[in-house]
Amino acid sequence: MQCLWRKDMGRSSLIFLVTLLWPVKCAVIPTKQSLGSGSCRDFKQEFERTFSIPGEVVILECPLQMHHLFDPADTPYNVTWYDERTGSEISELEQSIMLKKTQVWFFNVTMQQNGKYTCVVRTVNKCYKQATGLVVTEMTSENCVRPQCGLQQIRAHVNDLLACPLRKYLKSVDSPSIQWYKNCKLLQEDKKFVPNKDMLNIRKVHLDDAGFYTCKMTFRLAGVIHEMAETIECEVKDEYLMKPRVIEPVNEIIKVERGSSFRKNCIVEVQGKGIPLVEVIWKDQLDFISQNTSHRVHQEPMNESQTVDGYRMERTLLLSAVSEEDFYLNFTCMAFSSRGHPTGQITLVPADPNLLLLLGLLLCSVALLFVTGVILCTTFKVELALWVRNVFPFLYQTTAGDGKQFDAYIAYPRVLEGSSENAEIFAMSTLPQVLEGQYGYKLFILGRDGLPGEAVVDVVQDALSRCRRLLLLYTASSLCSPEAQDWAEQQTGLYQVLVEDSMSVVLLELEEIHQPLRLPHTVRLLKDKQGALQAWKRRKRWAFWDRKSEERVNSLEPSARFWRELRYHMPIRGKAKERNWFSF
Structure with a gap:
């Protein structure tokens, strides 16, 4: 680190040289003028001074920051130097002095030239001035250490370097070359010290490397060789921070779902002692990620904590909702420091189906x-x-050729007057109108289709043998009396069907039965087994889960659902013929 607030100048040869001024938009008045108060804007004396020893070359630089006052490239101006001791203007007519641009050179400086000098800059309408100090001190040390020197620090256990303070004059002279000395001993390039122009590289710095280092610049000016020197007091600081290391992420490919939120931490570690000057930041392929939390993609402030071995920095990348444009885009975490810029990268890709x-x-x-x-x-x-x-009748075998003539035998008791009136009306009128008239079924109804004079038992047995179904109609009183049960027993064929279950029987209940135990035993068993079609009630379509959602209707005008259920139990009239699988 170059020493601040000091300008230590090196020694030069004792050769006197006077050269011509090389003007660049400058004009120096060759005649001497006294430094009066005038109308110049005074910036007082600058704090920084120039130190030298007798016999050296000293360069004073005008302390005015002219680019803050006017545009030097477009504004004509001239520079004049004054000696505060006499108040007179400095010119090249004086011995061992040269004016060059905004500088004044003292060759073979003496103790008498110790003092304050003022730089005055004049334009067409303005005037500015500021003073600087020159301190000339006798060399009293025996180890070649100058009275004033700059301070630079290097760190132990690593490679570090020293910068020559004379480097700022390299462009002002011709053919410059720099040599390095430690305690007045010339340093040659070896495994420890590597001189490199205006820098001295010191490998694997040790505490013993502290001391006084001198850089001597040899240069040519107007054909004459000169020398300048500067001494540096080098301190070795046993605190060193290693290069930052990105722990996470490390070139990761992360699968994420569209629309989901996403967060990723960037973790950086710095080992060693000292003050870590490290900044961790996320960026995409175009620019740095915003820190505005209202943005869909943003980053949180960096968190820094101390660990046993050093420091840990952490910064979080947040995506409130991953969109299509985020896929296959590289998000990079960068750690900025003076010792390097390590990075870690992630790439988001669509997640595989679960x-x-x-x-x-x-x-x-x-x-x-x-x-x-x-x-x-x-x-x-x-x-x-x-x-x-109805749609696929060819899936079912036809009833033709099964030896049956009727689709259903209609049976209902006709015993007591008035007790079976509803049943007789339903059997003789309603059923034929619907089943025969609308759907084309063939019904056998006792009393309608039998021949006069035939015995009831013979008619029942013969009719049942020619029917595919038996429809038994009953009301609350038609089957619940002893006379009704005797009627069933008298029709031997009907009784045999009920007992032996030799034919499909469909029970049609025309009225609600409040005393089901009064029904004949065979009818009761059949009802418990397969149920009965109840023409006296209607269910609500969308309240099928509520068994109480029923209402009574006139049994002579059953609901449409009753007729659908009756058709469901009737024989299927298909179109497919029975195949004989054993015929060739």
Whole structure:
């Protein structure tokens, strides 16, 4: 680190040289003028001074910052130097002095030239001035250490370097070369010290490397060789921070779902002792990520903590909702420091489908479809079956050729007067109108289709042998009396069918039965086994789960659902013929 607030100048040869001024938009008045108060804007004396010893070359630089006062490139100006001791203008007519641009050179400086000098800059309308100090001190030390020297620090256990303070004059002279000395001993290039122009590289700095280092610049000016020197007091500081290291991320490819939130920490570690001057920041391929938390993509403030071995920095990248434009885009975490700029990178890609989730969704869908199908089939079983029969009759075998003449035998007791009136009206009128008139079924109704004079038992047995179904109609009183039971027993064929279950029987209940135990035993068993079609009630379609959602209707005008259920139990009139699989 170059020493601040000092300008130590090196020694030069004792050769006197006077050269011509090389003007660049400057004009120096060759005649001497006294430094009066005038109208110049005074910036007082600068704090920084120039130190030298007798016999050296000293360069004073005008302390005015002219680029802050006017534009030197477009504004004509001239520079004049004054000696505060005499108040007179400095010119090149004086011995061992040269004016060059904004500098004044003293060759072979003496103790008498110790003092304050003022630089005056004049434009067409303005005037500015500021003073600087020159301190000339005798050399009193025996180890070649100058009275005033700059201070620079280097760190132990690593490679570090010293900068020659004379480097700022390299462009002002011709053919400059620099040599390095430690305690007045010339340093040659070896494994420890590597001189490199205006820098001295010191490898694997040790505490013993502290001391006084001198850089001597040899240069040529107007054909004459000169020398300048500067001494540096070098301190070795046993505190050193290693190069930052990005722990996380390390070139990661991360799968993420669209629309989901995402956060990623960038973790940087710095080992060693000292003050870590490290800044961790996220950037994309175009620019640094915003720190505005209202943005969809932003980064949080950096957190810094101390660890056993050094320091830990952490900064979080946040995406409130991942969009399509974020995929395959590189997000880079950078650690800025004087010792390097390590980086870590992540790339977001669309996440693979979750097979377990898809399988679960599939199973749930299948289960839902199954439950829905069961509910629909349970609720609309009759409607579905009738629809399939109507649309695909070729799936069912035809009833032609099965030896049967009628689709159903209609049976109802006719015993007591008035007790079976509804049943007789329903059997003789309502059923034929619907089943025969609308749907084309063939019915055998006792009393309508039998021949006069035939015995009832013979008629029943013969008719039942020619029918595919038995429809038994009953009311609240028609089967609940002893006379009704005797009627059933008298019709031997009917009784045999009920007892032996040799034919499909459909019970048609025309009135509500309040005392079901009074029914004949065979009818009661059959009702418990397969149920009965109740023409006296109507269910509400969308309240099938509520068994109480029923209303009584006139049994002579049953609901449409009753007729659908009756058709469901009637024989299927298909179109497919029975095949003989053993014929060739």
